[in-house]
Amino acid sequence: MKVLFSNSWSKSLGLLVALLLVIASILSSIVFGVLDTTWQTAIDAYTNFSGTNEEIVIRDVRVPRALIAAVVGASLGLSGVLMQVLTRNPLADPGIFGINAGASFAVVAAVNLFSISSLTAFTWIAFAGAALSGVVVYVLGSLGRNGLTPVSITLAGAAITALCSSFTNGLMLLNERALEEVLFWLAGSVSGRSLEMLWTVLPYALIGWVGAVILARPLQTLQLGEDVAKGLGQKTWLVKIATGVVIILLAGSAVAVAGPIAFVGLVIPHLVRPLVGNDLRWTMLFSAALGAILLLTADIGARFIAEPKEMPLGVMTALIGTPFFVYVARKGISRK
Template identity: 40%
Template sequence: MSPTAPAEPPVRGGRGRTVRAAGLVVALAVLVLVMLVSVWVGSKSIPFGSIWSVLWHDDGTSVDAVIIHDQRIPRTLLGALVGAALGLAGAVMQALTRNPLADPGILGVNNGAAAAVVSAIAFFGVTGVLGYVWFAFLGSAIASLVVYVLGTAGRAGATPDRLVMSGAALTAVLQAYLSAILLLEPNTFNQFRFWNVGSLSGRRADVLVQISPFVAVGIVLALLLARPLNVLALGEQTGRALGARPGRTRVLGAIAVTLLCGASTAAIGPITFIGLAVPQIVRALVGPDQRWVLPYSMVLSPVLLIGSDVVGRILNPPEELQVGIVTAFLGAPVFVALCRRRKLARL
């Protein structure tokens, strides 16, 4: 892309850079607060003063210290990482397809990961989250590659409509494969359903360590695409005239989505709504400039995910409601209300 190209569309509402930067700082503060609440709240009641003492002064041998360091902190950090990845993946996917209702699942990531996990359980006897991670990540990567190859076939090349149709077709095929395996293998269904519901519960620090490199690379790549995505929003021909390379932008965007959503889905299972609605809400707040949409989505999405996880812990103690269920119940009405009150934020 030419360095002199006017890559950024005008920002709606006249919000200045200072206001948006201040808003991002406030969002970061809210995220830190929600993370502290996540460490504090759980099936075992621990006073906040004890939490603070354990975080800074405890030797790590008490019961409270074991719960906090081995369970709640890894769970909270994983929620922050996965939430940031899903929000960023959703924002990139919507920008790539120029469709405000697009979701990372449009590339077949979720179903690709699910198909790989089912295959791992049914044919290789894999059990446990640590065993699922690599199969799920591989499945999501292959699914994204297949969608891109199908979407770019022919002289017309890759277009948003072709990518969407390719993703829908592959999703239907993978869903049929999942149904067949689960119906034929009841034992596979019993194991798969605990992963498929989407949960932060029981995820150890090992899972966080395994997915962190993939998510880190995906975050860096996605943020670097902010300016090219702004040019892409001006249209294919206009973008080319300004020196953009739409094909390269789509390839790099697909790689970023695969890394972000694939690793996250592999770690905690499919999580709906976050990648769909948070970027849409962000655009309604700060406008269509991807230089702001991407970081805002990366910060606000973990607020929703961790907050939903906390709500799931307190609804029916000592039992927990899985975070994938809570995000759907909390998020869907908000998104419907947003769509009814105003037009979808323009891309």
């Protein structure tokens, strides 16, 4: 496969450009929106705060929104790479592990059973639901004589996703109030989130980022085949379990703060591979950067595409990801 960045020097330069684009996207997310603001307004909001509506919006709404979008995008991009490598499935996404469905069911159940309506509470509940469903998928995928295999974990993820989605839909049909309270969260959004919510999940995301980079080399060996990896002395079961834990941390923290945003984990690895090839260390770094850029750009677009109303971010990523999903699926079928 021909790649754009063929050596370490060019990859380093490309990564620097990507990081600068992340910063530019964050700054654009802070300034551009339905409420007209300028770069000077954004600077004054922190250096010469006067209490105007524009400055309050920048400090309390747009800055948290931009930072959350960047963190969530990076986490989803990394989780997508790990899932596709672990399952050997080019269509893998956090949804395939049941993480999105588990988080959604936990939030809907909490609203129905305990009348919870706080977004901060949603964060912890969603993270717990995502983690629990991820653990269940891993346990189910590990059962059997062959242990944890790409096929078994994919089937387990599909089963848990279907089960949680059915329960979620049933609870929402029984309680219209619950539907109204969680509908915007279920569509996926970074709007209305606070920095407090980000600080809640950021430690888990950071651990996941570091873990993904550390696992790059063992997973690179595992890609050669399980027998080859075992022959080189690798404990493949340990690598798989560690990868699963990192996936839960990354995807769980993302869905906890922003809701079940689909397709970012699917799209990003396919965009990165033509840039850096199959070197997983560089793939991880570029996926984090491009994931942040994609989600920040999609969030900016969500503010204007249905102006004066705002489109949920999950809908924007679906508009981007659905054609890409069809393309990748058709490409995979045509090769068989």
